[in-house]
Amino acid sequence: MDLKITKDLPDFSESNKDRKVVFVEFPNCISTTTGNSFKWMPTYPQMQQIQKALDEIEIESWGKRS
Numbered sequence: 001m002d003l004k005i006t007k008d009l010p011d012f013s014e015s016n017k018d019r020k021v022v023f024v025e026f027p028n029c030i031s032t033t034t035g036n037s038f039k040w041m042p043t044y045p046q047m048q049q050i051q052k053a054l055d056e057i058e059i060e061s062w063g064k065r066s
Contacts, residue, residue, distance in 0.1 A: 001026065001028055001029075002026070002027045002028050003024065003025070003026060004024075004025040004026075004027055005022065005023070005024055005025075006022075006023050006025060007020045007021070007022055007023075008020060008021070008023055009021075010041065021041055022041065022042065023039050023040065023041050024039070024040045024041075024042060025037055025038070025039045025040075026038045026039075026040075
């Protein structure tokens with residue numbers, strides 16, 4: 001699965017039109033409704049959860065410590 005991480009302005013927020021955010025785009029996942037690829041804007045807590053899971057799997061499966 002392809003993955004594209006970009007920094008862009010959100011098109012859905014009126015209050016933060018001038019602040020960029022991080023998007024994770026899945027170019028291979030096309031919406032049947034819009035025809036666009038799926039874009040996800042992870043929150044800071046979600047990114048922390050992902051980092052925690054990555055750190056844990058490094059230790060569990062690869063024996064590496066940060």
